[in-house]
Amino acid sequence: MPQAETATVHPPVVLEDVTVRYGRNARSLTTAVEGVSLALAEGEFTVLVGPSGCGKTTLLRVVAGFERTSEGTALVRGSAPVPGGGTGIVFQQPRLFPWRTVGGNIAFALARHGVPREQRAARTAQLLERVGLAGKAGRRTWELSGGQQQRVAIARALAGEPRLLLMDEPFAALDALTRERLQEEVRTLAAASGTTVLFVTHSAEEAVLLGTRVLVMAAPPGSPGRIVSELAVDLPRTPDTDPAALRATPEFARLRGELTATMREAATLDA
Incomplete structure (x- = not known):
């Protein structure tokens, strides 16, 4: 009997040497990000952090299908990103x-x-x-x-x-108490549904609280944005985990401190 064909399983997101340039002609081109590669695993909560202007939102828009790559390849489950296309998006403002x-x-x-x-x-x-x-x-x-x-x-x-959720600083304009409540709700919802999340923030604490992996971006003067560091976040999180108790653990403090130091180094590259 012929063997049944095995369906190809594609990663949720793959970026290979992605470069994005803006401008109408060669003289006015601005390179926002250059040579960025990353892959998201199924159910992973990945956070992008870094100073303003380093290309975090640009990468998110590429994955959403709102921006085209100038060079390199962007794939969402094996196909070119399409706006909508089974991807959920939350912006900084509710819109x-x-x-x-x-x-x-x-x-x-x-x-x-x-x-x-x-x-x-x-x-x-x-x-x-x-x-x-x-x-x-x-x-x-x-x-x-x-x-x-x-x-x-x-x-x-x-x-x-959606099997993929993109979030661009969704809690930045909220008060601290509301932000903490929504952080926990998003983390719990994503964990319960197995949704893959790509999340943009400026906050080291938020990144460690939510992410299973944190990617730090930077953009030195006159240079495009790129990923300069990666931090794995392995914390004992379950649907019943108390966020306040998690923040109080020595491991959370260590990871937050390590990420803060890395982000400061990335910021000096922008100076």
Whole structure:
């Protein structure tokens, strides 16, 4: 009997020698990132950190399909990135539709992902419950606090049950208490669903708290951004882990200190 063919399993994200340039002609070209290579494993929570202007968001936009590479290859599960395409995206600002209700924002995303109309109300309620906003489907977005709006944005990003989630400093504009609450919610949701996450932040503490791997970027004067260091984060995290208790462990303090020192070194390259 002929042997059954084995399906090829592609990594969630592969970047090989990616360079991105901006400009209309050779004289005005600006190279944002150059020669960046990385691969994300299934279910991995990877964090990009580094000073402003080092290319973190550019790389995220390449993976999202919003930017094309000038050189090199970008693949999402073996294919060129396409906006949408099964990837969830959360930006620094919620970017909700103000003319739609909270539920309407999520229902719009569900419709985009082909969820039948008769199932959308139930799925919307499930998603809002997952992010701690049960019963708020009928509220207007401007009636919510900034943290609640960002929760809606996360729920909308999860509407298509993405296997890949991209997050660009999603908690930067929030107060400390709301930020900590959402950090834990995102970490728990990603771990429970096995979602692969690529997360951009400036915070060493946030990177260590959330990431299983942290990539540090830098961009020396007159040079494009690149990855200069990698830190593996191996902390005992489970769905029941108390974030406050985790922060208090010696290993967390050691990793945070090591990452902070590396980020300071990267910042001097930018000076």
